[in-house]
Structures are given as C-alpha cells and as structure tokens.
Amino acid sequence: MSSAYANLTRTFQRLSRFGHLAAITGWDMQTMMPAGGSRARGEALAELSVLRHEILTAKQVGEWLDQAKQEDLDDVAQANLYEMHRAWQQASLLPASLVEAKSIAGSRCEHAWRQQRPANDWQGFAANLKEVVKLSREEAEIRAQANGCSRYDALLDVFEPGMTSAKLDSTFGDLKQWLPELQQKIVDQQAKETVIAPVGPFPQEQQKELGLAIMKLLGFDFNAGRLDVSAHPFCGGVPQDVRITTRYKSDEFISAMMGVIHETGHARYEQNLPQQWADQPVALARSTAIHESQSLFFEKQLGRSPEFLSLIQPLAVQLLGDRPGMETTNFIALNQRVKPGLIRVDADEVSYPAHVILRYEIERALIAGEIEVDDIPTLWQEKMQHWLGINTAGNYRDGCMQDIHWTDGAFGYFPTYTLGAMYAAQLFQALKRAIPQVNELIAQGDLQPVFNWLQQNIWQHGSRFSTRQLVENATGEDLNPIWFRQHLESRYLK
Amino acid sequence: MSSAYANLTRTFQRLSRFGHLAAITGWDMQTMMPAGGSRARGEALAELSVLRHEILTAKQVGEWLDQAKQEDLDDVAQANLYEMHRAWQQASLLPASLVEAKSIAGSRCEHAWRQQRPANDWQGFAANLKEVVKLSREEAEIRAQANGCSRYDALLDVFEPGMTSAKLDSTFGDLKQWLPELQQKIVDQQAKETVIAPVGPFPQEQQKELGLAIMKLLGFDFNAGRLDVSAHPFCGGVPQDVRITTRYKSDEFISAMMGVIHETGHARYEQNLPQQWADQPVALARSTAIHESQSLFFEKQLGRSPEFLSLIQPLAVQLLGDRPGMETTNFIALNQRVKPGLIRVDADEVSYPAHVILRYEIERALIAGEIEVDDIPTLWQEKMQHWLGINTAGNYRDGCMQDIHWTDGAFGYFPTYTLGAMYAAQLFQALKRAIPQVNELIAQGDLQPVFNWLQQNIWQHGSRFSTRQLVENATGEDLNPIWFRQHLESRYLK
Ligand SMILES: [Zn+2]
Ligand SMILES: [Zn+2]
Numbered sequence: 001m002s003s004a005y006a007n008l009t010r011t012f013q014r015l016s017r018f019g020h021l022a023a024i025t026g027w028d029m030q031t032m033m034p035a036g037g038s039r040a041r042g043e044a045l046a047e048l049s050v051l052r053h054e055i056l057t058a059k060q061v062g063e064w065l066d067q068a069k070q071e072d073l074d075d076v077a078q079a080n081l082y083e084m085h086r087a088w089q090q091a092s093l094l095p096a097s098l099v100e101a102k103s104i105a106g107s108r109c110e111h112a113w114r115q116q117r118p119a120n121d122w123q124g125f126a127a128n129l130k131e132v133v134k135l136s137r138e139e140a141e142i143r144a145q146a147n148g149c150s151r152y153d154a155l156l157d158v159f160e161p162g163m164t165s166a167k168l169d170s171t172f173g174d175l176k177q178w179l180p181e182l183q184q185k186i187v188d189q190q191a192k193e194t195v196i197a198p199v200g201p202f203p204q205e206q207q208k209e210l211g212l213a214i215m216k217l218l219g220f221d222f223n224a225g226r227l228d229v230s231a232h233p234f235c236g237g238v239p240q241d242v243r244i245t246t247r248y249k250s251d252e253f254i255s256a257m258m259g260v261i262h263e264t265g266h267a268r269y270e271q272n273l274p275q276q277w278a279d280q281p282v283a284l285a286r287s288t289a290i291h292e293s294q295s296l297f298f299e300k301q302l303g304r305s306p307e308f309l310s311l312i313q314p315l316a317v318q319l320l321g322d323r324p325g326m327e328t329t330n331f332i333a334l335n336q337r338v339k340p341g342l343i344r345v346d347a348d349e350v351s352y353p354a355h356v357i358l359r360y361e362i363e364r365a366l367i368a369g370e371i372e373v374d375d376i377p378t379l380w381q382e383k384m385q386h387w388l389g390i391n392t393a394g395n396y397r398d399g400c401m402q403d404i405h406w407t408d409g410a411f412g413y414f415p416t417y418t419l420g421a422m423y424a425a426q427l428f429q430a431l432k433r434a435i436p437q438v439n440e441l442i443a444q445g446d447l448q449p450v451f452n453w454l455q456q457n458i459w460q461h462g463s464r465f466s467t468r469q470l471v472e473n474a475t476g477e478d479l480n481p482i483w484f485r486q487h488l489e490s491r492y493l494k
Numbered sequence: 495m496s497s498a499y500a501n502l503t504r505t506f507q508r509l510s511r512f513g514h515l516a517a518i519t520g521w522d523m524q525t526m527m528p529a530g531g532s533r534a535r536g537e538a539l540a541e542l543s544v545l546r547h548e549i550l551t552a553k554q555v556g557e558w559l560d561q562a563k564q565e566d567l568d569d570v571a572q573a574n575l576y577e578m579h580r581a582w583q584q585a586s587l588l589p590a591s592l593v594e595a596k597s598i599a600g601s602r603c604e605h606a607w608r609q610q611r612p613a614n615d616w617q618g619f620a621a622n623l624k625e626v627v628k629l630s631r632e633e634a635e636i637r638a639q640a641n642g643c644s645r646y647d648a649l650l651d652v653f654e655p656g657m658t659s660a661k662l663d664s665t666f667g668d669l670k671q672w673l674p675e676l677q678q679k680i681v682d683q684q685a686k687e688t689v690i691a692p693v694g695p696f697p698q699e700q701q702k703e704l705g706l707a708i709m710k711l712l713g714f715d716f717n718a719g720r721l722d723v724s725a726h727p728f729c730g731g732v733p734q735d736v737r738i739t740t741r742y743k744s745d746e747f748i749s750a751m752m753g754v755i756h757e758t759g760h761a762r763y764e765q766n767l768p769q770q771w772a773d774q775p776v777a778l779a780r781s782t783a784i785h786e787s788q789s790l791f792f793e794k795q796l797g798r799s800p801e802f803l804s805l806i807q808p809l810a811v812q813l814l815g816d817r818p819g820m821e822t823t824n825f826i827a828l829n830q831r832v833k834p835g836l837i838r839v840d841a842d843e844v845s846y847p848a849h850v851i852l853r854y855e856i857e858r859a860l861i862a863g864e865i866e867v868d869d870i871p872t873l874w875q876e877k878m879q880h881w882l883g884i885n886t887a888g889n890y891r892d893g894c895m896q897d898i899h900w901t902d903g904a905f906g907y908f909p910t911y912t913l914g915a916m917y918a919a920q921l922f923q924a925l926k927r928a929i930p931q932v933n934e935l936i937a938q939g940d941l942q943p944v945f946n947w948l949q950q951n952i953w954q955h956g957s958r959f960s961t962r963q964l965v966e967n968a969t970g971e972d973l974n975p976i977w978f979r980q981h982l983e984s985r986y987l988k
Contacts, residue, residue, distance in 0.1 A: 020538035021515045024522055032526075036718035037735030040772070044514040051545075224530035241531030278534070 004067035005077060008084055009280060011061060016279035018052055020238045027236040027243045031228045046103075053099070056091045076282060079464050083281035090158060093146055098138060105131045106408030113407045122377060122396040129406065130373045133366060136409040140367050152367045155412035159288040160419065162467055165364055167479075168415055171422070172357050174481045180387060182485075183350050186338045186492045195333045198325035200251040207248050210319040211260035214312055218264045218298065219451050221271050233259040235266035235295075239275070239283075242267040253320060254334060255346075258299055265298025266291060268451070272459035283462045286470055288413065292420025293427060294458065300349050300421065301428040301487070302450065304335050307443035338492060340388040342398040349421060350488055351388060356418040358383035359403075363411045376400050422479060423471060425487040427458070430475040498561035499571060502578055503774060505555060510773035512546055514732045521730040521737045525722045540597075547593070550585045570776060573958050577775035584652065587640050592632060599625045600902030607901045616871060616890040623900065624867045627860055630903040634861050646861045649906035653782040654913065656961055659858055661973075662909055665916070666851050668975045674881060676979075677844050680832045680986045689827045692819035694745040701742050704813040705754035708806055712758045712792065713945050715765050726898075727753040729760035729789075733769070733777070736761045747814060748828060749840075752793055759792025760785060762945070766953035777956045780964055782907065786914025787921060788952065794843050794915065795922040795981070796944065798829050801937035832986060834882040836892040843915060844982055848881035850912040853897075857905045870894050917965060919978040921952070924969040 022045060029041055055061075065085050073081060109128035116125045136155070143154035153164050211227060225242035237243035244263035248256045269285055277283035285291050302308050309332045317326050325334065338348045344355040362379055365371045371379065380400040384392045392399040405413050431453050432438055441449055457474035464470075468478055516539060523535055549555075559579050567575060603622035610619045630649070637648035647658050705721060719736035731737035738757035742750045763779055771777035779785045796802050803826045811820050819828065832842045838849040856873050859865045865873065874894040878886045886893040899907050925947050926932055935943055951968035958964075962972055 014541055017538040017541040020534060021519050021542060024519050024535075025515050028518055028522060032720065033735060034717050034720060036715065037732070040514060040732060040734040041518075044511040047508055047511040048515060221530070223528050226526065226528055238531070238534060240534040241527060 003071055004064040005071050008064050013279040022048055023238050030230040061088055080280050080282035083463050093142055102135045110407040117397055117401045120397040126373050132409045136411050152364045159413050160416050171481050175353050196325035196330050198323050202253045204248045206320050207253050207256050213315050215264050220264050224271055235263045239270045239273045242270045261303040262295045262299035265295035269294040269459055272455055274462045286463050287467050288416040289419035293423035296421050296424040301424050306332050307439050311445050353418045354387035356414050359414040367411055422481055422484040425484040426475050429483045497565055498558040499565050502558050507773040516542055517732050524724040574774050574776035577957050587636055596629045604901035611891055611895045614891040620867050626903045630905050646858045653907050654910050665975050669847050690819035690824050692817050696747045698742045700814050701747050701750050707809050709758050714758050718765055729757045733764045733767045736764045755797040756789045756793035759789035763788040763953055766949055768956045780957050781961050782910040783913035787917035790915050790918040795918050800826050801933050805939050847912045850908050852877035853908040861905055916975055916978040919981040920969050923977045
C-alpha cells in the first residue's frame with residue numbers, strides 16, 4: 001500500500017499537469033487565438049477547471065491529508081504537505097453553488113466592463129459590481145470563519161499567505177507619513193530639469209530586438225521560454241516554458257522596454273524554481289507579493305538604476321538608432337521621471353503606492369460592509385485629490401473603473417503590488433550588504449552575482465518557507481518600509 | 495432522470511473539450527514551444543490522454559450505449575450514437591497494458607528514428623521497429639477478432655471506416671494496370687519542354703504574404719484560424735480555431751505555396767463542419783481519406799489547374815517580384831512537372847500512387863505475418879525499381895526510413911493518401927457535371943460556387959453518413975478510379 005503522502009503527490013502531479021495545459025492555452029488565448037475561437041476555448045478551460053476542482057476536493061484527498069500528518073516526512077515534504085492542505089482547504093471551503101455564481105457574476109461584470117469603461121458608464125458597471133461584491137462578501141465570510149480572522153484578511157490571505165490588514169495598516173501608515181512630502185519635493189526638483197523625449201517612430205521589430213537583447217543580458221533562458229505580444233503584458237506558461245509578453249507603441253519605446261524587464265523578473269523566478277520538486281505545490285512561487293518583488297527588483301531596483309541604464313543605453317542606440325534624447329544622462333532621466341497621474345499602471349515608483357493604498361482602503365471597507373459600491377466614486381475622488389492632488393470627478397473611466405481586478409472579485413490583490421515594491425527594496429539593500437561593490441559590477445555588465453544572490457535567497461526555495469521566514473533569511477528582518485524610503489530618497493532626491 | 499443518450503452527449507462533450515486543449519497544446523509544441531518545454535509538455539499531454547481514455551472506457555459508457563439503442567432518437571442522433579459506439583469500442587478493445595506498451599515502443603522508435611534516419615542506420619531502426627510491429631500485430635489480432643475481419647483490415651478500419659484490403663486491391667490493381675505506362679508517356683513528353691525555375695532568394699515574409707493572399711482567395715476564415723511555420727506542414731487546432739502550418743525554403747516558393755493550398759483544403763473542411771452538433775462525434779470530419787480528398791481537391795484539382803494558376807500568377811508576381819520563369823505559361827508548367835523521385839512527400843500527383851501502393855503492399859504483408867521487418871529493404875528496392883525505375887539500394891534514409899508513420903505503428907494510414915486523391919478527382923468530376931462552366935468561373939476568380947458545392951456535398955455533413963453514402967450522394971457512385979485516370983490524362987497528356 002502506498003503512503004497517503006505518496007497518493008497526495010500523485011494527485012498534485014495530475015493537477016499540475018492539467019494546470020500546464022490551462023497555462024499554455026490561457027497564454028495562447030491572449031497572444032495567438034483568433035477572436036472566433038474564444039467561446040470554444042472558454043468552454044474547454046471551464047471544463048478543465050471543473051475537473052481540477054473535483055480532483056482537488058475529492059473526499060479521499062481530505063483523508064490522505066489527515067493520514068499524511070501521521071507519516072514520517074522530511075522538511076521539504078512537510079512544507080509540501082502544508083501547501084497541499086492550504087490548496088485543498090481553500091478549494092473545499094466554498095460550496096460549488098457559490099463558486100459557480102462568482103464565476104458567472106465575475107465573467108458578466110468583466111465582459112460588460114470592457115464596453116462600459118470606454119463609455120464611462122459607472123451606473124451600468126456599478127449594477128454588475130454590486131453582485132460581485134455581494135458574492136465576495138459571502139466568500140470572505142466563509143473563509144473568515146474557517147481562519148478565525150476578519151473578512152478582508154481572509155481574502156488577503158488567498159493572495160498573500162500570512163499577510164493581515166493590521167500589518168498593512170502599520171506598513172502603509174508608515175508610507176503615508178513621509179511619502180506625500182517626498183513626492184512633492186521630487187516633483188519640484190524635476191520641474192527644474194530639462195528632459196528630452198526621443199521622437200519616434202520606433203518600429204516594433206527593432207523594439208523587439210532590444211527587448212530580446214535585454215532579456216539575454218538578464219539571463220532569461222530562451223530554451224525554456226519566449227517573448228510575444230499581448231494587449232496587457234503578463235508572465236504565463238509553466239516553469240519549464242515561461243511565456244512573457246509586452247506591447248509596443250510606435251511613438252515611444254520606454255514602456256515596452258520596461259515591461260520586458262519587469263516580466264523578465266517574473267520569468268527568472270519561474271525558470272529557477274526548484275525543478276527537483278516539479279509539479280508539487282512546494283515548487284511553486286512563494287506568493288503574489290514575492291513574485292512582484294522579483295519583477296520590481298528587475299524593473300525598479302536594477303532596471304531604473306543609473307548603472308543598469310548606462311549599461312543598456314548603447315544597446316538602445318544600436319538597435320533603435322541614435323537621435324536626440326538617447327544620450328546617457330537624458331536616457332537615465334527619462335527612465336526616472338516622477339509625474340503623478342490618473343492611471344495606476346502608468347505610475348512611476350514614487351506615486352504608485354498612493355494608487356495602491358487608496359484601492360486597499362476602499363476594498364477593505366467594501367468587504368467589511370462599511371461602505372457600498374455607490375460610495376466608491378466619492379471616496380476615489382477624495383483620496384486621489386488628497387494623495388496625488390488630482391481631480392477625477394466624473395471621470396470613472398480613468399478613475400475607479402480603470403482596473404480589471406474588482407470586476408471578477410479579486411479583492412485583496414492590490415496590496416501585493418506595493419508589498420512587492422517594498423520587498424524588492426529590502427532585498428536589494430541586503431544584496432548591497434552582501435556584495436558592497438554590486439553597483440560597480442552592474443555598471444560593468446557583470447550581473448551574475450546579482451542573479452546568484454537571488455537564486456540563493458529566493459528562487460531556489462519555491463514555497464519551502466513562509467514569506468516571513470524567506471524574507472528574514474534573506475534580509476535579516478521581516479518586512480520593513482525603511483528600505484523603500486531609503487531607496488526612493490537616494491535615487492530621487494538630488 | 496436524463497436519458498442514456500443525453501448522458502452520452504455530455505460525456506462526449508467533455509471529451510471534445512479536453513481534446514480541444516490537447517489540439518492547441520499539440521499545435522503549440524510544433525510551432526511555438528522552446529525545446530526545453532518538451533518533457534513537461536509530453537507528461538501533461540500523456541496525463542490528459544490517460545484521462546480521456548478513462549472517461550471514454552468507463553463502465554457506465556458501455557451501459558449507456560446499450561440503453562440508448564432503445565431510446566427514440568432522430569437520424570442525426572442515431573448517426574452520432576453509431577460514432578460514439580465506434581469510438582468507445584476502439585478504445586475499450588485494447589487492454590491498458592497493450593496501449594501503454596505501444597505508446598512506449600512508438601515513442602522510443604520515433605525518437606531514435608530522428609537520429610537514425612540522417613545516419614542511414616537501418617540496423618538500429620529495425621531493432622526498434624520489430625517491437626512496434628510485434629505490438630501492432632497484437633493490436634490487429636484483437637481488433638480483427640472483434641470485427642470478424644483480417645488483421646490488416648482491422649487496422650485500416652481505424653483510419654478509414656468501411657475500407658477493406660479487398661477493395662484496395664481492386665482499386666489499386668486498376669491503377670497498376672495503366673499508371674506506369676501513362677507516367678512514362680508524360681515524362682517523355684515533358685522531356686521535350688523547357689521549363690525555367692525562377693531564381694531566389696524568396697524572403698520568408700514575402701512568401702507568407704503570398705500564402706495569406708491565397709488563403710483569403712480560398713475562403714479561409716481568419717477569424718477562426720491562423721497560419722504559422724512548423725518543420726512538417728499540418729492542419730491542427732479545432733473547427734472553431736483551425737491552425738495550419740507550412741515551411742519556407744529560400745531558393746524556391748512552390749513547395750510552401752502548394753503546402754498552404756493543401757492545408758487550406760483541410761482547414762476549410764474543419765471550419766465548415768456542422769457547428770450545430772459541435773463537440774459531438776457526428777460533427778467530426780468523416781475519415782482520413784475524405785479529409786485528404788479535401789486538401790487534394792484544393793491542391794491538385796483546383797490548385798494545379800491552369801485556371802487557378804493563371805488566377806494566382808499575378809499575386810505571385812506582385813508579392814515575390816517579377817523575374818524570369820514567372821510568366822503564366824511557365825508558372826503553370828512549373829506546377830505541373832512530373833518527375834519520379836525517391837521521396838513520397840516531394841512526389842507529383844502522377845508518381846505519388848506508386849509510393850503509396852508499395853508501402854501498402856509491404857505493411858499489409860508485415861501485419862499479416864507474411865514478411866518480417868528484415869525483409870523490408872529488399873522489397874522496397876524491388877518495388878521502387880519496378881514502379882518508378884529508381885535504385886534505392888543501401889539508401890535507407892531516402893528509402894524505407896523516410897516516413898514517420900511506421901515508427902509509432904500507424905499501419906493502415908498510407909492508403910488514405912491515394913484514396914484521397916481518387917475521391918478528389920471523383921468529386922471534381924461531379925462538380926463539373928453540376929456546374930459545367932466551373933473552369934471558366936475559376937479562371938475569373940469566382941470560386942464561391944466551388945465552395946458552395948463542397949459545403950453542400952461534403953463539409954456540412956460531418957460524420958452524418960458513411961464514407962460510401964457520402965460519396966454516392968455527392969457523385970452518384972462509390973469510389974471509382976476512372977475519374978482519377980481521366981484527370982491525369984486530361985491534365986498531363988498534351
Ligand atoms: Zn508584475
Ligand atoms: Zn493532407
């Protein structure tokens with residue numbers, strides 16, 4: 001008779017293999033699929049998702065999980081068992097009827113949003129969003145009772161295990177103390193600088209060559225992944241075959257280039273997850289915030305540093321052609337502009353946290369039942385005015401309707417962006433302590449020590465440790481916003 | 495309580511949806527996947543294939559099939575039930591151990607063949623092939639006992655339901671009577687012609703533009719499919735999203751262009767299968783030979799006709815650039831060269847049947863146990879010498895090791911190529927009877943009547959009728975090689 005743990009590893013191997021097919025066909029949907037294939041693809045993926053849910057929540061799995069706790073397991077197996085239990089519990093908690101209702105309401109809201117957003121149709125959107133919020137509150141209530149925590153914390157835990165709103169309040173509270181003033185100082189300083197925007201057009205083929213050259217510099221393994229185009233950049237696929245995407249504008253190249261650097265950070269994490277535990281939960285990336293910490297480490301800590309920008313500037317000149325604005329000093333300044341604006345995804349790293357914190361405060365109150373959907377626009381307007389000095393009244397399209405996240409009920413996701421930025425700063429600081437001359441190495445193009453450090457401290461561990469353990473092992477302390485502050489001050493205050 | 499038939503349609507819907515994911519990830523493997531993704535993809539697809547086998551052969555399915563026969567079903571449902579029963583029986587007959595052994599031996603043989611073929615290593619290949627043949631004979635024996643037919647006929651029936659070696663012997667026997675002499679006459683005639691091969695290079699991007707322009711002319715629905723590159727051209731995907739491929743050489747453009755026309759024939763059949771029965775067996779293409787009849791209708795009957803070639807010649811000049819050899823007369827002659835050679839896939843439509851018939855005769859004797867693997871090279875040499883006057887002694891690479899089919903035991907497949915060519919000729923003849931001025935319409939670029947006729951007579955029926963019924967309804971008679979003969983004589987004898 002095989003052990004309960006062995007039965008579980010076989011079950012999760014099946015789930016992972018079916019997940020592989022979902023990941024690749026999901027990538028295909030965003031990059032390759034003609035519009036006419038959409039309905040059949042949606043049905044095929046829904047069928048697979050029902051199957052995976054059935055496999056994960058089968059009665060036997062619960063029994064094996066109980067039995068496996070009595071078995072003699074090594075540390076890795078115990079960490080794996082912990083992640084298995086977590087996955088099983090998250091899937092088993094919700095009644096099938098709620099899962100289905102959420103999926104239907106989410107699809108309907110997201111689908112309508114694609115038309116409603118450009119039409120600035122808040123009333124239409126709000127009607128659908130109310131149903132999504134209602135069902136998310138039900139989900140949160142069930143998870144909260146099981147976890148013994150607040151409703152919002154229960155949703156937060158789905159994306160970021162171990163994170164709580166108490167911890168967020170303290171961390172974000174810290175940011176709120178110093179960030180607005182710092183931002184103002186930087187904006188005032190930059191107002192005195194002259195920065196030239198290089199004038200396009202920048203042909204897509206040339207931008208792609210630049211992206212590929214930078215991916216190579218960043219150690220992307222092209223034997224285990226590729227770069228394509230999609231409407232919204234993402235990192236998909238599986239660790240053995242990581243698919244990243246970007247999108248190209250013809251009048252500027254920075255956004256596509258930085259998109260590639262960002263997704264390459266996600267990709268290198270995936271490509272270097274522990275293959276010896278492949279198909280098991282312990283081999284997966286630690287959490288949403290840790291994943292984002294890797295992409296932001298690449299994009300912000302490394303990618304927008306003067307050393308790295310000096311390193312890639314000749315590549316940009318070579319592949320895009322020389323023109324006014326491509327000189328190193330201006331190239332660096334271009335990539336370090338701070339300019340508060342309406343849109344989160346276009347925000348620089350200084351104004352980004354304000355976008356996240358206002359969403360966090362609104363969604364937390366919404367899930368707690370302290371506010372209703374109808375209250376969102378007013379709160380949005382107040383907070384945007386307060387934090388970024390921007391008037392969004394009546395502009396729902398570029399205000400509270402700009403993101404896809406809430407449309408299908410992904411409440412609890414937004415905080416992971418800023419957690420990722422703070423972890424990235426903390427990790428880079430620890431790297432500098434370990435390798436004091438790291439900035440010189442980067443300027444010389446010797447990036448291998450950086451990758452080795454990340455491999456040693458983050459990538460190879462998969463989900464072997466809790467986020468807190470992982471971060472403490474790597475940096476000597478739990479999440480500490482001081483490093484993010486020091487990073488912003490040293491980069492942007494001249 | 496839902497009816498047994500309803501339970502079956504739900505089961506086959508699930509199978510079809512999982513098949514969708516296999517088809518798209520299979521396409522991805524040939525077109526997009528980096529080499530490093532191969533192992534994980536293979537494991538994921540094998541896991542899905544085990545699942546699909548389990549679903550199809552579940553005990554309940556057999557019971558439902560029995561019960562459904564008593565239920566009140568309309569004609570389409572009865573045809574669907576017939577196809578369901580066939581699929582179930584084919585899958586249920588073989589013990590799991592044999593399926594697995596075949597899959598392992600086939601993978602091993604195919605994998606090794608990729609190195610052995612270029613190395614001309616017959617001994618190495620023969621060792622693996624013997625195991626494949628042994629297992630295919632076991633499979634054939636089981637299927638033969640269930641069907642009450644010969645071993646080879648049982649394998650043939652998997653690819654071409656209703657076809658028998660008696661019928662093949664008679665049909666191919668007819669060809670063998672007149673084809674060698676006709677071929678010799680054509681070769682002698684063409685020896686007197688001067689045909690100029692346009693000189694490249696032909697950039698891939700331009701060849702692709704030409705392929706896309708011809709696909710458009712041929713009615714390919716780009717909202718439900720796409721064109722990509724792969725080592726071996728194929729038509730994959732699903733009816734709602736058909737993925738065709740070709741490969742480009744830089745020194746000539748005909749092979750890629752004709753490859754695209756061929757696969758577009760397969761694609762239009764798929765794209766026009768009856769969507770109202772989507773996901774059910776009755777909505778699938780009728781058989782391998784009927785599928786090939788559509789691609790060969792497009793490539794040979796239509797594509798190499800003087801009328802169609804005159805129609806696309808200006809496109810070729812426009813997109814590839816004018817140069818010596820692109821004049822209409824020469825362009826037509828180029829596409830109608832008859833030149834017996836070693837390689838099946840490079841053969842013209844006159845010498846192609848000899849390649850198929852020799853393989854048919856060898857594989858039939860092999861499965862019957864009349865010859866052994868070690869006898870293949872001598873037989874190959876004799877038959878190539880006899881039919882095509884070509885000496886292949888010692889050249890295994892371009893002789894009996896040239897095809898992938900036998901490596902994983904697809905015995906019974908080869909005849910469908912020439913059946914397809916004969917059905918294509920018979921269908922085109924019927925079309926000409928229905929629309930006597932069809933050649934003038936083609937020359938004028940009015941192809942819609944051709945597509946309408948195929949839609950009316952073939953595409954819309956899926957697997958609603960047996961192959962014989964379908965062909966009789968469309969042409970007034972069962973398979974008749976006279977039309978293929980008339981086609982070759984009228985096209986090639988000047
Ligand atoms: Zn990211
Ligand atoms: Zn074909």
